[in-house]
Every structure is written in C-alpha cells, then in structure tokens.
Amino acid sequence: MSRTRVLAAVLVATLFPAACGSAGTAPAASAVTVFAAASLTGTFTELGEDFEAANPGTRVVLNFGGSSALAQQIDRGAPADVFAAAAPVNMQQVVDGVGTAGTPTTFARNRLQIAVPRGNPGGITGLADFGNADATIALCAEQVPCGAAAEKVFEAAGVTPRADTLEQDVKAVLTKVRLGEVDAGLVYRTDVAAADAEVEGVEFPQADQAVNDYPVAVLADAPNAAGARAFVDHVLSGRGRAVLADAGFTAP
Amino acid sequence: MNRVRRRAVGGRLPVVLVLPALVGLAFLLVPLAGLLVRTPWGAVPGQLVRAEVGQALRLSLVCASLATVICLLLGVPLAWLLARSDLPGRGVLRALVTVPLVLPPVVGGVALLFVLGRRGLVGQYLDAWFGISLPFTTAGVVLAEAFVAMPFLVVSVEGALRAADPRYEEAAATLGASRWLIFRRVTLPTIAPGVVAGTVLCWARALGEFGATITFAGNFPGRTTTMPLAVYLALETDPDAAVVLSVVLLLVSVAVLVGLRDRWIGGAP
Known part of the structure; x- marks a missing residue:
C-alpha cells in the first residue's frame, strides 16, 4: 500500500514538471531562446549569464549543437529567437527556410x-x-x-x-x-x-x-523578438567582443 | 518442442484493454508510417548500390551479429547466475546489470574509453603489452554494441528463468544429472522463447546503436561507419538521403528477422 503511494508520488513528481515545462515552452516575454553552434558553448554561456544579470527577470535558454543540425531544427519549427552559426552556409539554410529578421551579422571569426x-x-x-x-x-x-x-x-x-x-x-x-x-x-x-x-x-x-565567419541573426518568427534583438546587441557590444576575444575568436 | 496454441479466453474483448492497445499500436506505427510516406522511394535503388551504403550496411549486420554472439555467450550464463545461484548481493547485481539501459549511450562510449582506450585502465596495458588498441577499430564497434545491447538479453533471459518452474530442474537433479547437463537439457529448452526474444532485442539494439559506437569506435568508412552513423552524418547535409538510408536499414533488419523467424523460431503464432 505505502509502496503504491510512493510510486504514485514519484510518478506525479516526474510528470508534473514535464507537463509544466511543455506548457511553458511558448516562452513568456522573459525568456530568450538562443540556438548556437557547439563551438560557442563557453562564450555564449558567459554572455547569457551577463545578459541575465543586466536584465533581471530575463532568462536566456541556450541550445548548443552542430550548426547544420540546429539550422534544420529551426527550419522544422523549433521555437528559437536567436541563431548563431559557425558558418554562413548554415545561416543561409535558415535565411532560405523560416527567414531572419534583417541580414545576419558576422560577429566573430575562428580558425x-x-x-x-x-x-x-x-x-x-x-x-x-x-x-x-x-x-x-x-x-x-x-x-x-x-x-x-x-x-x-x-x-x-x-x-x-x-x-x-x-x-x-x-x-x-x-x-x-x-x-x-x-x-x-x-x-x-x-x-x-x-x-x-x-x-x-x-x-x-x-x-x-x-577562416570561419560566425553569423548571428534574430529569427523572423522569434517568439521574443525584442529580447532576441537585445541579446544580439549584447553579443555585438564591446563586452561581447571581449568575451569572444578571450576565448580565442578574432573580431570580424 | 511442441507448442500449445492457446485459444482466446472468453468472448468479447474488454474495451479497457483494446482501446489503449490500439492507441499504443498507433503510437508506435504512425511515426514509422511518417518515415515511409516521406521516403523518396525513387532514390532507394540508387542508394542501395552506392559502395559506401553497401559497406555501412554490411558492417552494421556483421557487427550487430558478432555483438549478439558475444552477448549470448556471456549474457545467458550471467542471467542464469542472477536467477538461479545463491550469490550474495544478487539484487544489487541485477540492478547494476541494467545500468547500461539507463546510461546515455554516449556516456557508455566514454566509459568504455576510460577502461579500454589507449590511456584507459585496462587499455593502456593492452596497448603496451600486446599492441592492441580497440578504439577506431571494427572490434571496438562490436564491443560498444555488445555493451549497450547485453542488458536487453540478460533481462529477457533472467525473466524467463525466474518464470520457469524449477521443479523440472530439481527432478533432473534427483535423477543424478549434473548442473551443466541440467542447464543444457532442461533449463535451456524451457527458456528458449525468452532467449530468442532476448536475442532479437539484443540484435536490434546493436544494429541501431549510435552513441556508444561513435564515441568509442569513432567513425571511419569501411571500418567503423555503421548505418546509424552514416544516417546521422547524411542528416547533416542531405536529410533525404538520411531517410532513405534509415529505410534501407529498416527493410534489411525486418527481412532478416522475418527470415530467421520462419527458419528457426518455427513460426510462433
């Protein structure tokens, strides 16, 4: 009896956050979802934390992966606000697919x-x-x-x-x-x-x-366009450049 | 072994069971149908004759089969140990054996590198004493697949052993049969369906293995690129080709399983 109850409690505990999570994926205005190339893992994590600190109440959700896989996910409707790719060709996939708001900007170079x-x-x-x-x-x-x-x-x-x-x-x-x-x-x-x-x-x-150019862009159908714009500006800011340079990137 | 075909008990099927059963069936089959609908069928013959595809397919089948053989040789005795022996701490062991089921395969691959890699706990001696290096070899693929697939076999066989009536074994023992003879002539035939089911599960899991393989054995055409790896890389540039490759893998594995079923499993109802 108590065993079933424990089991039920565990089930509820595991299912509930999941249910809330899925309801919450259409992010409130306070979340910026950033899809970024795997090679940006360190820098964008740092920039994300910076951004959260500078904008209390805003959460940066980061998803790192291979640029082409990310581009495909975005084109298939993944709810992203910002895309930062490790190569212009992957950004082009998204420009041709769901589209970007404005032309992508090269923010860093890598070799x-x-x-x-x-x-x-x-x-x-x-x-x-x-x-x-x-x-x-x-x-x-x-x-x-x-x-x-x-x-x-x-x-x-x-x-x-x-x-x-x-x-x-x-x-x-x-x-x-x-x-x-x-x-x-x-x-x-x-x-x-x-x-x-x-x-x-x-x-x-x-x-x-x-030499690899890294483009970044706000996506055309970004659920949080304003937040996305602010995050991209943060990446392009002096502070952003400094973090990127520390990590071994060169400025465009 | 003679089979008894059971007739359905009672008349009407209870809705409580049928409804979720149908939902379950749809849940499993609809994504498959989605894949088949989206398959550019015209491209299938072209992909089949491509040298790299043939190579990857052959490698997949060979490695999955070798991995299954390893799993059978080690897994059936392990299942027997877990189900029949009076080893202390069996419960803990049983839980530990299923760990690879829970472990993300990529982590399994890293764990294998820690142990069998060039600088691994065991691998460094293999390399220094015998010049054997397992990562980036076909043998590495087999090991990675066996590591991930063996729990499926062990769990199936152990379940069958625990469900089997031990009195037949006891009867054989009172008649003076040795434990090995009992295992071969009494235990194994009784649990044959469980072993077959476990083998099929194990083979299928090995065939579809991706994470541990690419982490431990890497990816090199003809040596370690199995179909799932080829599919993953094709997905990077040409999703259509990836779909075709997965369908090819699917068709071949279904063909193999159906073929085996007719030949050896004796057409279970």
Missing part, C-alpha cells in the same frame, strides 16, 4: 588549430604529420563545417590526411584529443583555448586558408 594531448606524445609539429600512418588522427567529417574547413587547409598544404576517425562535430574531436585517444586532431583555436588544461595547440600557416 583551425592542431590540438594535441598535453606533452604532445605523438610529436606533432604541423599538418604534414596528419599524412603519417603511424599517428592516430581525428578529424571532423566533411559534412560538418570543421570538416569542410579541414579539407581546405589540407588542400592548401598538399597533405592527404590519414584519419582514424571522422567525428560528428568538433567537440567530439576535442574529446578524443583530451582523452589521449588520438595523437592529434584538427579543431578550432577556441576549442584548444577552452581545454588548455589537457590540450596543447600547434599553429600552422595554412590556417589562414579556412
């Missing part, structure tokens, strides 16, 4: 860097080592932006990479480097900066061949 586990056990010095069959290498799959950028730099360097794994996003490449499972991976400078306890960066000259 690739070689990430190696601390101590560089594989002795990686440049892109040429990626063609070495003895080194264990992780790259992004060509379907995701970091993979497309990697292709460009390898072409510029005249190196055919011998990857052991083609990961689904840049964070997955970073994880493999962090855990020491691979000798090197190609990630963004910002990813190296974010993991500098476990990961070292190796610069290479061809990185200039694949």
Whole structure:
C-alpha cells in the first residue's frame, strides 16, 4: 500500500514538471531562446549569464549543437529567437527556410588549430604529420563545417590526411584529443583555448586558408523578438567582443 | 518442442484493454508510417548500390551479429547466475546489470574509453603489452554494441528463468544429472522463447546503436561507419538521403528477422 503511494508520488513528481515545462515552452516575454553552434558553448554561456544579470527577470535558454543540425531544427519549427552559426552556409539554410529578421551579422571569426594531448606524445609539429600512418588522427567529417574547413587547409598544404576517425562535430574531436585517444586532431583555436588544461595547440600557416565567419541573426518568427534583438546587441557590444576575444575568436 | 496454441479466453474483448492497445499500436506505427510516406522511394535503388551504403550496411549486420554472439555467450550464463545461484548481493547485481539501459549511450562510449582506450585502465596495458588498441577499430564497434545491447538479453533471459518452474530442474537433479547437463537439457529448452526474444532485442539494439559506437569506435568508412552513423552524418547535409538510408536499414533488419523467424523460431503464432 505505502509502496503504491510512493510510486504514485514519484510518478506525479516526474510528470508534473514535464507537463509544466511543455506548457511553458511558448516562452513568456522573459525568456530568450538562443540556438548556437557547439563551438560557442563557453562564450555564449558567459554572455547569457551577463545578459541575465543586466536584465533581471530575463532568462536566456541556450541550445548548443552542430550548426547544420540546429539550422534544420529551426527550419522544422523549433521555437528559437536567436541563431548563431559557425558558418554562413548554415545561416543561409535558415535565411532560405523560416527567414531572419534583417541580414545576419558576422560577429566573430575562428580558425583551425592542431590540438594535441598535453606533452604532445605523438610529436606533432604541423599538418604534414596528419599524412603519417603511424599517428592516430581525428578529424571532423566533411559534412560538418570543421570538416569542410579541414579539407581546405589540407588542400592548401598538399597533405592527404590519414584519419582514424571522422567525428560528428568538433567537440567530439576535442574529446578524443583530451582523452589521449588520438595523437592529434584538427579543431578550432577556441576549442584548444577552452581545454588548455589537457590540450596543447600547434599553429600552422595554412590556417589562414579556412577562416570561419560566425553569423548571428534574430529569427523572423522569434517568439521574443525584442529580447532576441537585445541579446544580439549584447553579443555585438564591446563586452561581447571581449568575451569572444578571450576565448580565442578574432573580431570580424 | 511442441507448442500449445492457446485459444482466446472468453468472448468479447474488454474495451479497457483494446482501446489503449490500439492507441499504443498507433503510437508506435504512425511515426514509422511518417518515415515511409516521406521516403523518396525513387532514390532507394540508387542508394542501395552506392559502395559506401553497401559497406555501412554490411558492417552494421556483421557487427550487430558478432555483438549478439558475444552477448549470448556471456549474457545467458550471467542471467542464469542472477536467477538461479545463491550469490550474495544478487539484487544489487541485477540492478547494476541494467545500468547500461539507463546510461546515455554516449556516456557508455566514454566509459568504455576510460577502461579500454589507449590511456584507459585496462587499455593502456593492452596497448603496451600486446599492441592492441580497440578504439577506431571494427572490434571496438562490436564491443560498444555488445555493451549497450547485453542488458536487453540478460533481462529477457533472467525473466524467463525466474518464470520457469524449477521443479523440472530439481527432478533432473534427483535423477543424478549434473548442473551443466541440467542447464543444457532442461533449463535451456524451457527458456528458449525468452532467449530468442532476448536475442532479437539484443540484435536490434546493436544494429541501431549510435552513441556508444561513435564515441568509442569513432567513425571511419569501411571500418567503423555503421548505418546509424552514416544516417546521422547524411542528416547533416542531405536529410533525404538520411531517410532513405534509415529505410534501407529498416527493410534489411525486418527481412532478416522475418527470415530467421520462419527458419528457426518455427513460426510462433
């Protein structure tokens, strides 16, 4: 008897917030929902906290993921206010899909860097080592932006990479480097900066061949257009630029 | 084994059961129908002959089957241990065995890296002593799938064992049969339907495995890119191709299951 009651209580406890949550997804004016590229995880979390502190009562809901997956979710009707992509091509998907309010603005640039586990056990010095069959290498799959950028730099360097794994996003490449499972991976400078306890960066000259522009835009059907505009302004502000620069981004 | 076909008890079907049953059926089938409706069927033959698709499909079937074999070899004895032995702390063990069911597969993959990765608890010795490195290999795919799928088999078989009447085993024991003989000749035939159900569940779970596989074994065409990984990456650029790939996987797995059912399972009603 008491067991059933406990079970019922647990059920109610688990179902109730869920029910409230789903009722609350059409956000009140106080929530700004931001879909941002996985490589913005650190900076946008910080900017979100800033924004919440500067606008009491406003909540920033952040959803990080691969830019193309996010673009698809938005085009399929995900209730987002702001979209920040790691590549203009993904922003274009949304411009062509549900549309944006105004032209997207480039707010940051990122470039690739070689990430190696601390101590560089594989002795990686440049892109040429990626063609070495003895080194264990992780790259992004060509379907995701970091993979497309990697292709460009390898072409510029005249190196055919011998990857052991083609990961689904840049964070997955970073994880493999962090855990020491691979000798090197190609990630963004910002990813190296974010993991500098476990990961070292190796610069290479061809990185200039694949500079990534990060566009941000308010979505045309943003449930909270005013909040979205304010958040984008915050990203473009001096404070926003400083946070982005700290994380390894360069200004556009 | 001879089967007894049971006739439905009583006349009218109770609405209390039929209504939710139909809702449940619709809930499971409608998304599937949605997938099939949206499938660009014209593109299916083209995808089937693409080399990468054939490769991914073959890899998926081989890895899922090998993973299932591993699960059977280890999982059935484990289920027996949980159901029949008087091991202390069996209840706790039983709960622990189901942990991989709850664990997000990606976390399962990371856990496998912690243990079997190049710097893992066990993996560092495998690498240093034998030069064996499991991540980024087909063997890694099999391991990741087995890790995620085995609980399904263990839970099914253990349930069957607990439901089976132990008196037959006791009778065999009084007639002087050894425990191994009893297991083979009495226990196993009794729980065969549970083992078959568990095997099918296990294989299906392994075939659809994504998170642990991509985390532990990575993604490389021909070596570790199984169909779910190919589907995920296709979704990045070409959602139509992704739908086609999933339908191909679906059709092949249904074909395999139906084929096996006719051949070995003896056409359960």
